Amino acid sequence: MYSLILKDINIKMKLERKKQQKSKMHKIHNFGTPESSKKFLGVFELSQSRKGQVQMTETIAVLFIFFILIVFGISLFYQYSKSSFQAQQEELLGKKAIEITLKTLFIPELMCTKGDAEAEDNCFDMMKVRHAVDVFGENNLTYFDTFSFSKISLSEIYPGNETYVLYDFPKNDWENTEKTFFIIAMKDEVKGEGQPYFGIGRLDIEVYS
Amino acid sequence: MKFNKFGQMEIIGLVVIVILISLGMLFMAVFALSSDTSKKTFTRKGLAASTVSGILKLNVGKECLGQGSPQLGGDILEDCAMYFDFKEDSSSSIYQCRGKHSCVFFRALSYEILNGTLGAQEKKYEFTARLIEQKGATPKDLIEIIKNKGGCPKAAITNQDSSKPFPLQTNAGLVEVELKICD
Numbered sequence: 001m002y003s004l005i006l007k008d009i010n011i012k013m014k015l016e017r018k019k020q021q022k023s024k025m026h027k028i029h030n031f032g033t034p035e036s037s038k039k040f041l042g043v044f045e046l047s048q049s050r051k052g053q054v055q056m057t058e059t060i061a062v063l064f065i066f067f068i069l070i071v072f073g074i075s076l077f078y079q080y081s082k083s084s085f086q087a088q089q090e091e092l093l094g095k096k097a098i099e100i101t102l103k104t105l106f107i108p109e110l111m112c113t114k115g116d117a118e119a120e121d122n123c124f125d126m127m128k129v130r131h132a133v134d135v136f137g138e139n140n141l142t143y144f145d146t147f148s149f150s151k152i153s154l155s156e157i158y159p160g161n162e163t164y165v166l167y168d169f170p171k172n173d174w175e176n177t178e179k180t181f182f183i184i185a186m187k188d189e190v191k192g193e194g195q196p197y198f199g200i201g202r203l204d205i206e207v208y209s
Numbered sequence: 210m211k212f213n214k215f216g217q218m219e220i221i222g223l224v225v226i227v228i229l230i231s232l233g234m235l236f237m238a239v240f241a242l243s244s245d246t247s248k249k250t251f252t253r254k255g256l257a258a259s260t261v262s263g264i265l266k267l268n269v270g271k272e273c274l275g276q277g278s279p280q281l282g283g284d285i286l287e288d289c290a291m292y293f294d295f296k297e298d299s300s301s302s303i304y305q306c307r308g309k310h311s312c313v314f315f316r317a318l319s320y321e322i323l324n325g326t327l328g329a330q331e332k333k334y335e336f337t338a339r340l341i342e343q344k345g346a347t348p349k350d351l352i353e354i355i356k357n358k359g360g361c362p363k364a365a366i367t368n369q370d371s372s373k374p375f376p377l378q379t380n381a382g383l384v385e386v387e388l389k390i391c392d
Contacts, residue, residue, distance in 0.1 A: 062222060069229045076236045098252075122259035123266075157325055158318075159271055183260040183326050185267075197278060198266040202326055 089176070089209070097178040097207040100150055104205065105182065107146070109135065110166075112187045124201070126188040129154060129164055136167045143167060149174070149208040156186060156201045174208035181205070253370035253390040257334075260326065261372040261388045264319055272314070273306035281318060282377060282386070285311045289351055290340050290381040316352040327390065328357050335360035335389045339374075342382040351384065361391040368392045 104110065105122065109132050112123035136143055149171040154164045182203045191197035265282025279285055288304050289312035295301035302311040309317065319336060327334050336355040339348035354360065361369050369392075374385035 065226065069226065069233070073229060073233055073236075076233055080236055080239070122262050158267060158322055159269075181326075181330065182256060183263050185259075185263040192268070192278065195278070197268045197270070198263075198280070200263040200267055200322060 090178075093176060093178045093207060093209045096148070096209070097150075097180045097205060100147055100152075100207055101180050101182055101203070101205050103146055104152055104166075104203065105184070112185075120185075120187070122183075123185040123187055124154065124203075126186050126199075127190065129166070129186075132166055133164050140167070140169055144169060151204075151206040151208075153204045154184075154186075154201050155204065156199055158200045160199070171208040176209045178207045178209075179204065180207075253392075254372070256327075257370055257372035257388045257390045260323070261375050261386055264322055265375060265377075265386060267318075267322075269306055269314075269318065272318070273304050276304055276306075279304055279306075281315065282375075285315050286338065286351070286377060286384055286386070287379040287381075289315050289338075290379045290384050293340060293349070293351055293381065312351055316355065319352070320355050323355060323388075324357070331358075333358045333361060333391045335391075336387070338384060338386045340382050340384050346382075348385070361389045 106119075108119075110124045110128050112120035112125045114120065147167050147169065149169055150167065151165070151170065152167040154166060156162045182205075184201055184203050186199040186201045188197045188199065265280070265286070267281040268278045269281055269285065270276075270278030273279055279288075285304055285306065288302050289310075292302040292310070293312060296310055296312050299305070299308065299310045299313070304311045304314070306314040307317070315338070323334060323336055334355075334357050338351040340351050341348045370390055372388040374387045377384040377386065
């Protein structure tokens with residue numbers, strides 16, 4: 001009987017030792033008590049999910065910045081192309097204005113001539129100019145091919161101050177205009193005594209687009 | 210290995226962002242530089258040449274009463290060159306337009322015309338008339354240089370055009386008239 005009781009005590013002690021050893025092992029591996037190990041596992045699970053959240057936020061932030069950059073790039077490109085288009089339009093209008101000015105300067109209906117000799121550069125014959133006002137006015141459509149949508153006027157600077165509107169064909173819904181001017185000699189055969197009389201004037205050209 | 214690949218991906222992303230930002234900057238720079246395109250609507254050279262040609266051809270009969278209809282270039286300027294040394298005496302020149310010496314009158318009328326045309330358009334210009342008495346001699350200024358807005362700086366070669374000297378042979382020597390227009 002006594003031996004049986006001793007055996008039972010021995011077994012209990014062994015179990016107790018095993019328990020103690022197990023708890024020691026937990027402490028060695030920093031697991032602490034079984035309760036604390038449960039807590040640690042919980043934190044580990046929590047940190048895992050938080051890491052995922054951080055990664056998600058990071059991805060969203062990167063995508064956000066990327067799209068902002070794309071929008072920024074597109075808007076810049078749009079502005080650039082818009083301004084370059086406008087610049088091109090203005091350049092074309094400027095070219096057109098120069099073209100019309102040159103056509104006006106060298107049109108036989110206005111240019112100074114000396115019989116069969118070469119025509120005089122940068123000079124308008126005032127006798128022709130006085131008639132051209134009526135001719136251009138009556139045949140606006142005929143001269144449209146040459147002068148397009150524009151206004152051409154000649155203002156005398158010296159000796160008088162008369163203004164002649166040679167051609168006026170404005171565009172109804174014009175968006176832009178380009179003005180150019182040129183200084184020219186105005187030869188008047190009527191005023192001179194045997195010799196042509198020269199005045200000076202400004203040729204103004206306004207082109208519509 | 211997996212962590213290493215993730216790091217590489219992040220670096221590539223950063224590089225892409227840097228490239229995009231630099232491209233944007235480049236666009237902005239190009240945009241800013243090309244926005245101010247000054248409109249050169251007409252060749253300054255042609256304008257300068259036509260203005261000088263117009264001034265020299267001008268008849269000034271109404272200013273010189275009883276003296277016919279002299280030309281500003283051919284008659285008045287020649288007279289100015291001939292009697293340049295007696296400029297102080299207004300009655301020394303043949304032509305007495307507005308009661309002035311021909312050199313003074315030439316300058317006054319040229320100034321009026323230039324001021325009413327190029328000056329009204331806010332253009333910078335410089336108008337000179339020089340006399341070269343002999344070959345190799347230093348040119349003399351027949352008139353005080355007419356300038357608008359400070360004239361054209363000598364150092365500037367770009368944005369400046371000249372009519373090229375208009376030569377006029379006189380008994381006093383060669384007269385050269387030049388108009389420079391600059392922006």
